Amino acid sequence: MALHGETPTRSFVEALRAPHPTYSFEFFPPKDDDGEAVLWRTLADLEPLEPTFVSVTYGAGGANQDRTISITERIARETSMHPVGHLTVVGQSRAEIEHVLKQYAAAGVTDVLALRGDPQGGPRAPWQTHPEGMTHAVELVELAARIGGFRVGVDAFPEGHPDAASLDHDAEVLVAKADAGAEYAITQLFFRASDYFSLVDRVRALGSDLPIVPGIMPILNFGQVARMAELSGAAMPAEVLEQIEPIQDDKTAVRAKGIELATQLCRDLLAGGAPGLHFMTLNRSKATREIFETLRSESLI
Numbered sequence: 001m002a003l004h005g006e007t008p009t010r011s012f013v014e015a016l017r018a019p020h021p022t023y024s025f026e027f028f029p030p031k032d033d034d035g036e037a038v039l040w041r042t043l044a045d046l047e048p049l050e051p052t053f054v055s056v057t058y059g060a061g062g063a064n065q066d067r068t069i070s071i072t073e074r075i076a077r078e079t080s081m082h083p084v085g086h087l088t089v090v091g092q093s094r095a096e097i098e099h100v101l102k103q104y105a106a107a108g109v110t111d112v113l114a115l116r117g118d119p120q121g122g123p124r125a126p127w128q129t130h131p132e133g134m135t136h137a138v139e140l141v142e143l144a145a146r147i148g149g150f151r152v153g154v155d156a157f158p159e160g161h162p163d164a165a166s167l168d169h170d171a172e173v174l175v176a177k178a179d180a181g182a183e184y185a186i187t188q189l190f191f192r193a194s195d196y197f198s199l200v201d202r203v204r205a206l207g208s209d210l211p212i213v214p215g216i217m218p219i220l221n222f223g224q225v226a227r228m229a230e231l232s233g234a235a236m237p238a239e240v241l242e243q244i245e246p247i248q249d250d251k252t253a254v255r256a257k258g259i260e261l262a263t264q265l266c267r268d269l270l271a272g273g274a275p276g277l278h279f280m281t282l283n284r285s286k287a288t289r290e291i292f293e294t295l296r297s298e299s300l301i
């Protein structure tokens with residue numbers, strides 16, 4: 001357990017500033033034991049790739065938080081991988097959020113992705129602050145910094161957060177989080193490398209050198225990714241739609257095209273200087289492995 005005020009020693013943040021790109025994998029806490037068995041098989045499949053870190057999301061509305069904590073703890077204890085625990089402020093008081101941070105520390109998890117979370121009514125519902133809670137993720141970054149002993153990351157939105165006043169304001173929000181102590185950001189899924197590089201440019205123009213890691217989610221199931229993209233405010237661009245829509249009823253063809261598009265996106269991101277790639281695995285290993293192996297065979301990661 002990290003002592004208060006002590007900087008954790010095992011850190012990947014330096015790697016995000018090194019020339020060689022990092023690669024990391026994201027998982028979600030399953031609802032039941034069967035789902036957790038699948039997750040552990042996936043983690044075992046991906047461990048030999050030696051990811052820079054792996055992250056575990058915090059259930060929507062704070063649900064399933066015990067599983068997030070127990071999974072990250074077990075990753076820290078039983079695997080060679082370095083876990084990052086996500087944490088949101090939705091539906092919880094400050095005291096409850098502080099308690100979760102302390103549970104993470106007690107579990108040996110000192111890397112936290114600090115997020116607001118989506119409103120309890122769903123990603124497009126109006127936000128309601130808990131009567132004794134927080135309104136924005138920056139307050140959680142500040143709390144983690146005050147408690148001490150954590151390394152904190154945040155999220156970022158290449159196409160802007162759906163509620164953002166403007167893209168510029170969204171970039172200002174990100175820089176405010178960096179000023180409050182966030183050391184890196186991971187982006188929402190997106191489909192065009194140019195959206196990612198425009199975000200990086202906006203943040204650099206504000207004088208911040210915060211490493212921004214692109215989040216990658218290949219289209220394996222057209223309906224599912226289209227829904228996730230819409231909910232997160234990412235638009236599926238015409239150049240992607242026109243390649244997927246004609247084959248949308250052929251699952252094998254969609255999967256192959258989705259992997260091809262995601263692999264090309266990764267190539268473009270790395271060529272343009274992205275510090276790493278964060279794969280949103282949806283708790284499965286096969287697609288991530290396929291993309292990873294192609295990029296490795298090209299000596300890109």
Ligand SMILES: Cc1cc2nc3c(=O)[nH]c(=O)nc-3n(C[C@H](O)[C@H](O)[C@H](O)COP(=O)(O)OP(=O)(O)OC[C@H]3O[C@@H](n4cnc5c(N)ncnc54)[C@H](O)[C@@H]3O)c2cc1C
Nearest residue numbers: 057058060086115116117118136137155161163164187188
């Ligand atoms: C990589 C990644 C991982 C995620 N993991 C999870 C997870 O594990 N669990 C989960 O429930 N959700 C997760 N999410 C979803 C995320 O919680 C939602 O997208 C949420 O709506 C935004 O969170 P935030 O941390 O960016 O919030 P905030 O930074 O609070 O921003 C929310 C909105 O408020 C605006 N804003 C922020 N600060 C201010 C301010 N001071 N004044 C005025 N406006 C402001 C922003 O521009 C934005 O529009 C993840 C998202 C990403 C990209």
